Amino acid sequence: MKPRRPAPLNALRAFEAAARSLSFQTAAAQLFVTPAAVSHQVKHLEEHLGVKLFHRGHRAVELTAQGAALADSLAEAFGLLDLALDRATAPTAAHLRVSTVESFAAKWLAPRLHRFHRDHPELKLRIDTGNEHSDFARDGVDVAIRYGAGGYVEAEKLMDAPAFPVCAPALLHDSERPLTQADDLRRHTLLHDESAAGRSGVPDWPAWLRAAGVDPIEAERGPVFSSIYLAQEAAIAGHGIALGVAPLVAEDLRLGRLIRPFDQILPNAYAFWMVRKPGVASPAVAAFCRWLRQEADDARAT
Template identity: 75%
Template sequence: MQPRHPAPLNALRAFETAARCLSFQAAATQLFVTPAAVSHQVKRLEAYLGVELFRRGHRAVELTPAGEALAASLSDVFAQLDLALNRATAPKAAHLRVSTVESFAAKWLAPRLHRFHRDCPDLKLRIETGNEPTDFFRDGVDVAIRYGPGGYSGVDAELLMDAPVFPVCAPALRSDVQQSLKVPDDLSHHTLLHDESAAGRPGVPDWRAWLDASGTKRVDASRGPVFASIYLAQEAAVAGHGVALGVAPLVEEDLQRGRLVRPFGPSLANAYAFWIVRRHDAQAYPAVEAFCQWLRKEAAEQDAHGANED
């Protein structure tokens, strides 16, 4: 079998863009060329491969089965190529993109970043928030920290911290002599603050689960406002607007600084935890490993502090 000539990279790029857009016009806009140039490159690739990649209609194009298969592979190939080029041309100080949930970014990561910058002054972080599955190649993310049950496929996932749950409130709320907050039954006189993180997630404690575990039957678990995130519910508790269920790693800073207190137990185990998620080859990048090592160190220190308090 005679070897082929080298693959036509410009034609491959034109095809991948056109396949993603399903439009030669849109692909041309992205590539800063004319639609005719895109069409020419696609025809060149079809001739090179000896297969039809698009079915061309009067006003639209549609991928053939061969085109769909090639487009799926090229999408990852070009994403990896772009990432490799970005790393090769990056400035001397490494830049890491970190994706995490809003609550973790605000309540755990941000208060500790001064220590990271002290330990790793040459590493610059860009923190992005979201809880959707991360496409590390396409999104350019180096490390993701997720709140979930684990079992992430196609990536390396490492448990960072467990996330037990317990009630928290502002100190003034606990010390209010007119509406005491000393035992779980006292919650019947206070606003319960809810967040959506427990909704429809088996094993993630909500107020009903906590009240059942505490043995109290006098409190309506459905009372009180519902917030879109743990962070918002916790901020409402800091402001003295009610009692929230705190996720341990996310309330540690506020407990230490006296913005929140634990009025009573118990603490419930949580099926969700915080995970470090990254590509399989991420350990080959020293900057990524340095950041992950720092995360492990901070999590271990938090665990030791919690054990001492207990």
């Protein structure tokens, strides 16, 4: 087998930047070179590989099938390289990067993290929040905690997420707007969050009202928030009644910031999942996953 010529690394980096942005000009700005230099490097790579990587238009470029395949592989490869270089700058520090949704980070993870730091002071933990899927290689994520229907690679269900109404205690003492039965919700503001929108099996107000035997005709009224966390904070402030997801309201219920005016609970097709980078877990990842399981078990027991 004829040995392959060494890969032109500068050309690969230029191509990856151009493929990511679909712009030679943007890639040039990121690499601190000129657009002509990026174009030259891409052409050099095409000649090296013997394939066309871009369709070049008058004002735009578009990846060919071969270019798209190479771009995906290079994004992962450069992500791993950048991560290795980052870790090499602090060889004595054990880093752990966790990605999760804002609601879970604020309402479940943050109140418990002091126990993890107490037991593992040698680990440097970074928490990132976002709803998008994590690219473990490119983003350097070690563990992701996601609210979803499952189907993730290397995933383990952490907690179920049933839902029920929650509100500030003061709402129960409003003599002009009693809150003793589900039908009384017609006189109160309903707080919504986008996590339930268009997702089959995820509890929303119409579904809860139907389960409680109430006509859901007015269930859509009230403000809509971009996250469960914001809807829950609005409920704590007394601005209305939210559908609380059990793990996310447990701490506020315990502290008396929220109460449950009704017993009706809806099951949830979504749950909280612990997702790991495929492959053998590092000692730091294994320790964090063990801690998550224990905290989830303790929460279910209370």
